[in-house]
Amino acid sequence: xxxxxISLTIxxxxxxxxxxxxxxxxRAFAYAGYNVFSVREYHSNIKxxxxxxxxxxxxxxxxxxxxxxxVLVALDSDTIFxxxxxxxxNTKIIYDSSFEGSELSKARMITNDTAGRIRKTxxxxxxxxxxTGSIKYMKDRGGIPIAIPFSKIVTSVVKxxxxxxxxxxxxxxxxxxxxxxxxEFAEKAIRIIFASKEKVVPSNIDVVGAAYEFVEENKLNGxxxxxxxxxxxxLITGNDGSAIGKIMGGLRFQTYYPITPASDExxxxxxxxxxxxxxxxxxxxxxxxxxxxxxxxxxxAITMAIGAALTGVRSSTATSGPGxxxxxxxxxxxxxxxxxxxxxxxxxxxxSTGLPTRxxxxxxxxxxxxxxxxxxxxVLSSGDxxxxxxxAIKALNYAQRYxxxxxxxxxxxxxxxxxxxxxxxxxxxxxxxxxxxxxNADFKRYSLDNEDGVSPMGVFGKNxxxxxxxxxxxxxxxxxxxxxxxxxMEKRFKKIKTAEKEIPLEERVELLGSKDADVTFVTWGxxxxxxxxxxxxxxxxxxxxxxxxxxxxxxxxxxxxxDVLTKARRVVNVESNMLGQASRxxxxxxxxxxxxxxxxxNGRHMTEDEILRAVKNLIGAKEHxxxxxxxx
Amino acid sequence: MAHNYRNDVAIDWCPGCGDFGIVSxxxxxxxxxxxxxxDVIAVSGIxxxxxTPHYLNIAGVHTLHGRAIPYATGVKLAxxxxxxxxxGGDGDLMSIGAGHFVAEGRRNTGLTxxxxxxxxxxxTKGQAAPTLAxxxxxxxxxRPNMFSKVxxxxxxxxxxxxxxxxxxxxxxxxxxxxxxxxxxHEGSALIDVLQPCPTxxxxxxxxWYRNRVYKxxxxxxxxxxxxxxxxxxxxxxxxxxxNKGLEWDEKIPTGVFFDNRTVPPFTKRLEKNLPEYFxxxxxxxxxxxxxxxxxxxxxxxxxxxxxx
Numbered sequence: 001x002x003x004x005x006i007s008l009t010i011x012x013x014x015x016x017x018x019x020x021x022x023x024x025x026x027r028a029f030a031y032a033g034y035n036v037f038s039v040r041e042y043h044s045n046i047k048x049x050x051x052x053x054x055x056x057x058x059x060x061x062x063x064x065x066x067x068x069x070x071v072l073v074a075l076d077s078d079t080i081f082x083x084x085x086x087x088x089x090n091t092k093i094i095y096d097s098s099f100e101g102s103e104l105s106k107a108r109m110i111t112n113d114t115a116g117r118i119r120k121t122x123x124x125x126x127x128x129x130x131x132t133g134s135i136k137y138m139k140d141r142g143g144i145p146i147a148i149p150f151s152k153i154v155t156s157v158v159k160x161x162x163x164x165x166x167x168x169x170x171x172x173x174x175x176x177x178x179x180x181x182x183x184e185f186a187e188k189a190i191r192i193i194f195a196s197k198e199k200v201v202p203s204n205i206d207v208v209g210a211a212y213e214f215v216e217e218n219k220l221n222g223x224x225x226x227x228x229x230x231x232x233x234x235l236i237t238g239n240d241g242s243a244i245g246k247i248m249g250g251l252r253f254q255t256y257y258p259i260t261p262a263s264d265e266x267x268x269x270x271x272x273x274x275x276x277x278x279x280x281x282x283x284x285x286x287x288x289x290x291x292x293x294x295x296x297x298x299x300x301a302i303t304m305a306i307g308a309a310l311t312g313v314r315s316s317t318a319t320s321g322p323g324x325x326x327x328x329x330x331x332x333x334x335x336x337x338x339x340x341x342x343x344x345x346x347x348x349x350x351x352s353t354g355l356p357t358r359x360x361x362x363x364x365x366x367x368x369x370x371x372x373x374x375x376x377x378x379v380l381s382s383g384d385x386x387x388x389x390x391x392a393i394k395a396l397n398y399a400q401r402y403x404x405x406x407x408x409x410x411x412x413x414x415x416x417x418x419x420x421x422x423x424x425x426x427x428x429x430x431x432x433x434x435x436x437x438x439x440n441a442d443f444k445r446y447s448l449d450n451e452d453g454v455s456p457m458g459v460f461g462k463n464x465x466x467x468x469x470x471x472x473x474x475x476x477x478x479x480x481x482x483x484x485x486x487x488x489m490e491k492r493f494k495k496i497k498t499a500e501k502e503i504p505l506e507e508r509v510e511l512l513g514s515k516d517a518d519v520t521f522v523t524w525g526x527x528x529x530x531x532x533x534x535x536x537x538x539x540x541x542x543x544x545x546x547x548x549x550x551x552x553x554x555x556x557x558x559x560x561x562x563d564v565l566t567k568a569r570r571v572v573n574v575e576s577n578m579l580g581q582a583s584r585x586x587x588x589x590x591x592x593x594x595x596x597x598x599x600x601x602n603g604r605h606m607t608e609d610e611i612l613r614a615v616k617n618l619i620g621a622k623e624h625x626x627x628x629x630x631x632x
Numbered sequence: 633m634a635h636n637y638r639n640d641v642a643i644d645w646c647p648g649c650g651d652f653g654i655v656s657x658x659x660x661x662x663x664x665x666x667x668x669x670x671d672v673i674a675v676s677g678i679x680x681x682x683x684t685p686h687y688l689n690i691a692g693v694h695t696l697h698g699r700a701i702p703y704a705t706g707v708k709l710a711x712x713x714x715x716x717x718x719x720g721g722d723g724d725l726m727s728i729g730a731g732h733f734v735a736e737g738r739r740n741t742g743l744t745x746x747x748x749x750x751x752x753x754x755x756t757k758g759q760a761a762p763t764l765a766x767x768x769x770x771x772x773x774x775r776p777n778m779f780s781k782v783x784x785x786x787x788x789x790x791x792x793x794x795x796x797x798x799x800x801x802x803x804x805x806x807x808x809x810x811x812x813x814x815x816x817h818e819g820s821a822l823i824d825v826l827q828p829c830p831t832x833x834x835x836x837x838x839x840w841y842r843n844r845v846y847k848x849x850x851x852x853x854x855x856x857x858x859x860x861x862x863x864x865x866x867x868x869x870x871x872x873x874x875n876k877g878l879e880w881d882e883k884i885p886t887g888v889f890f891d892n893r894t895v896p897p898f899t900k901r902l903e904k905n906l907p908e909y910f911x912x913x914x915x916x917x918x919x920x921x922x923x924x925x926x927x928x929x930x931x932x933x934x935x936x937x938x939x940x
Binding site: 027030031232233234235236240244247248249250252253255272273274275276277278279282285286287288289290291293295296297299300301303304305306307308309310311312313314315329330333337389393420424426427429430431432433458459460461462463464465466467468469470477478 | 641670671675678685686691692693695696698701702703704705707708709710711713732734735905906908909911912913914915917918919920921923924926927928929930931932933935937938939940
C-alpha cells in the first residue's frame with residue numbers, strides 16, 4: 001500500500017464541537033490502525049471565535065504538521081476566510097453549501113484587522129470578499145471545493161433537536177468517508193466519545209451513516225485506507241504527559257491557579273487521583289491519593305506547594321507566564337531554603353497577557369533568572385509528549401536529590417499537541433528519594449559537612465528544625481555572620497556542580513542525526529519534531545543536516561554544545577521567540593555566536609514546510625534571519 | 633521530662649514589646665496541651681512577628697512577607713495530623729497577605745492564626761499598618777494616617793473563620809487559654825492580639841489598652857459556641873460576635889467572639905474524595921518500590937486515554 005500522509009484541518013466556532021470533531025477523527029484513524037498527530041489552535045474566548053485542529057495522519061507516527069492541507073473542513077464560514085492560504089494542489093475543501101454568499105464584512109467573530117487582511121488579499125487578486133470569492137480563490141490555487149448540504153443531510157435522519165448540533169459529527173464523518181476510512185471506525189469513535197451521554201449515540205451514528213451514504217452517492221471517496229494492525233496506544237497531550245509523569249514520579253501534592261494553558265494539567269491529575277498500581281502489593285502500600293488544590297492566586301499556589309514539600313511530600317505547581325511572574329519571590333525562597341519543588345512552566349505568547357492561548361518560547365531567559373539574588377536551580381525542557389512524561393518524573397527526582405527549585409518548561413504548542421504514544425516504559429526513569437535524616441538529636445538542616453553541598457533533609461512532623469528566607473546558620477536560624485554567609489552561598493552552589501557531574505549528558509543535550517552534516521540545527525521544545533522531518537526532507541535533496549537538541553539549560557552542557565557548534569559547517573537556530581533566547585544562552589556559556597536563525601513569534605505552531613523553505617533561503621545565503629508566518 | 637517549648641535563641645525584640653507576652657502565652661499553652669512537640673509547626677511571615685518560630689523549640693519556618701497562611705496550609709494539607717500555627721503581624725496578614733487571610737476563611741483548613749496587632753510596621757521603622765485608625769499620627773509618621781483601618785474581627789467573621797477571638801498581650805493567662813481553645817478548634821482560628829509597640833506606636837500604648845479592655849467571658853450570658861445541637865442560634869451568635877467586633881474607642885472586648893463547630897474543615901472535605909486521607913496522608917505515602925521504581929501503572933490509571 002502506498003504511503004499515507006494526510007494533512008487536515010477542521011475549523012469552526014469555539015464551543016462548536018471542534019474538540020469532539022478532532023477526537024472523533026483522531027480515534028477513527030487510530031482504530032483503523034493509523035497514527036495521528038494534531039495541534040489545537042484557539043482564541044482566548046469561550047464561544048464563537050475561530051478555532052481549529054491541525055492534524056496529520058500517517059502509517060508511522062507523525063511528528064510534525066505541514067501545509068498545504070489535503071483536507072480543509074469548514075464548520076463555519078469564518079474557517080473558509082481564515083484558511084484561504086492553507087490550500088494547495090488537490091486540497092479538498094469541505095463546507096456547508098449554505099455558506100455560499102456569506103460576506104466577510106458580516107463575519108462578526110473575525111477581528112477587523114484579520115478581516116481587513118483577508119479582504120485585501122481577495123480583492124487584490126480580483127475575488128469578491130465573501131465565501132463564494134474565497135472558495136474560488138482556493139479553487140484557482142488547486143483546491144477542490146466540496147459543498148455539502150449540511151442541514152439537509154442531518155434532517156434526513158435526525159428529526160428532533162437542533163440540526164446544527166450535529167454539524168461537527170457530520171463534518172468529521174464526511175472527512176473520514178472521503179479519506180477512505182471504514183464506517184465502522186467512525187461509529188466506534190462515536191460510541192466511545194459519547195459513552196457518558198448514551199442518549200445521543202444513536203442519532204450521531206445515524207448522522208455518520210448519512211454522511212457515508214452521501215459520499216458514496218456522490219462518488220466523493222478516493223482511495224480506501226485498509227485496516228492496519230496496531231497495538232494499544234495512549235492518545236494524549238503534553239498536558240496529559242506531564243500529569244502522567246508526575247503521578248508516576250510520586251507526586252502527591254499539586255497546586256494551581258486557573259491559567260491557560262497550564263491548569264488542564266492540574267485538573268487532569270485531579271481526575272486521575274485514583275491511582276491504579278502495577279501490582280496488588282503496591283496498592284496496599286500506597287493508597288491515600290493526591291491532594292490537588294486550586295488556590296486563591298499564584299502567590300499561594302507556589303507557597304502552598306513549598307509548605308507541603310516541607311513535610312517530605314513530592315510537591316509541585318503548574319502555571320504559565322503571568323502566574324510564573326507572581327511566583328518569582330517564592331522561587332527565590334525555595335532556592336535559599338533548599339526546598340525540593342517542581343514548577344511546570346507552560347509557555348505562551350508574552351509579554352504581559354500577550355497571546356494567552358497561543359504558543360511561545362519567550363520565558364527561557366526568565367526561567368533562568370527568576371527571583372532575586374543568586375541561587376541554584378535546574379531548568380529543563382521537553383520537546384514531545386513522551387518527553388513530558390519522563391521529564392516530569394526526572395524533574396521530581398532532581399528536586400529531591402539536589403533540594404532546589406526545578407523549572408520544567410513546556411510550550412503551549414506541546415501542551416496542546418495530541419499525540420499517540422505506543423508505550424510508556426515504567427522502568428525507564430526510577431523514583432529516587434534524596435538523603436533523609438534518621439536521628440533527630442542535634443539535627444542540622446543546613447549542615448555544611450557535605451562534599452556535594454546536599455545536606456540531609458528533615459521533614460516537618462518528624463524532625464525539629466528551622467527555616468528562614470534570611471541567610472541562616474546550619475540549624476536554620478537567622479545569621480548575618482560574614483563567614484557563614486560565604487560558606488552557605490558556596491554550599492548552595494556546590495549542588496549545581498554536583499548535579500552537573502551526576503546528571504547524564506544525554507538527559508541534557510542530544511545530537512540527533514548524522515554527525516557529519518552541512519547544516520546543524522539548534523532548537524529546544526516543540527520544534528524538535530518538525531526539524532527532524534525537515535532533516536529527512538533535506539536528505540532527499542542531498543543535503544545532510546542534524547539537530548543539536550537542547551533539553552537542559554541549567555546546568556548547561558557547555559562543553560558538548562561548544563564542541564558540536566565549533567565543528568559545525570552551518571548552524572541554524574530555530575525558536576518560537578523574537579530574541580533567539582536559547583542562542584543567547586549558548587553564547588553566554590560557550591562564546592559561540594550563531595549567525596543564522598529561523599524565528600516565529602506570531603503564536604502559531606511551526607510547520608515542516610515553512611522551516612524547510614526558510615532553511616533553504618538561509619543556505620542560499622539570501623538572508624541570515626527568517627521570521628515564519630504560517631497559521632490562522 | 634516536659635518539653636521546653638522555648639529554645640536558647642536570643643530574642644531581639646525591643647524591651648517592652650508586646651511580642652514577648654505572645655511567646656509566653658504560646659509556650660505555656662503548648663506545654664499545657666501536652667502535644668508531641670514534633671506535631672506542632674510554627675509558620676510566620678516577615679517583620680518582628682516573623683521571628684517567632686526561631687524562638688520556639690518546635691519545627692518552624694519564617695517565610696515570605698504575607699505568605700505565612702498558604703505555606704501553613706500546604707504543611708497542614710500534606711500532613712493533616714500536624715497542629716499548624718501562623719504567627720503574623722497586622723501588615724503581614726491584613727495588608728500584603730490579606731487575600732490569603734480571606735481565602736483561608738473560605739477553606740477553614742484548621743490553622744491557628746495569631747495576629748500580632750500593634751498598628752505599625754515596626755521593623756521598617758514605624759509606618760502605618762492596616763489596623764491604625766484614620767487620622768492617627770504615630771510618632772514616625774510625617775503626617776496623619778490617610779487610610780481607614782481594617783477590623784480583623786469583622787474581616788475574620790465575614791471571611792468564614794469558625795473561631796474568632798481577641799487577646800491582650802499583657803493578660804498572658806487569658807491569651808494562653810484562647811490559644812489553647814483555638815488550637816483545639818477543628819477549623820481555622822483567628823486570634824487578634826492587641827499589643828503595644830513601645831518604639832513606634834505612642835498612641836495605642838499598654839496603658840491605652842489597659843484602660844479599655846474588658847472580657848467577654850465576664851458577661852454571664854456570653855456564649856459564642858455553635859454546635860450541631862444549637863445550630864439554630866448560628867445567625868444570632870454571628871451577629872452578636874460581629875457587633876462586639878465593632879466596639880472599639882471606649883471599650884474593647886477581648887475573649888472568644890465566635891466558636892462555630894458546624895463547618896467541616898478543608899481536611900474533612902478532602903477526606904470525602906480521598907477516604908484514607910487522615911490515615912495515609914500525602915506526607916506518609918510510599919511512592920516507590922525499594923529498588924526505586926514507580927508503583928503506578930500509567931496505562932491503567934489513564935485508561936480513558938487508551939486507544940484499542
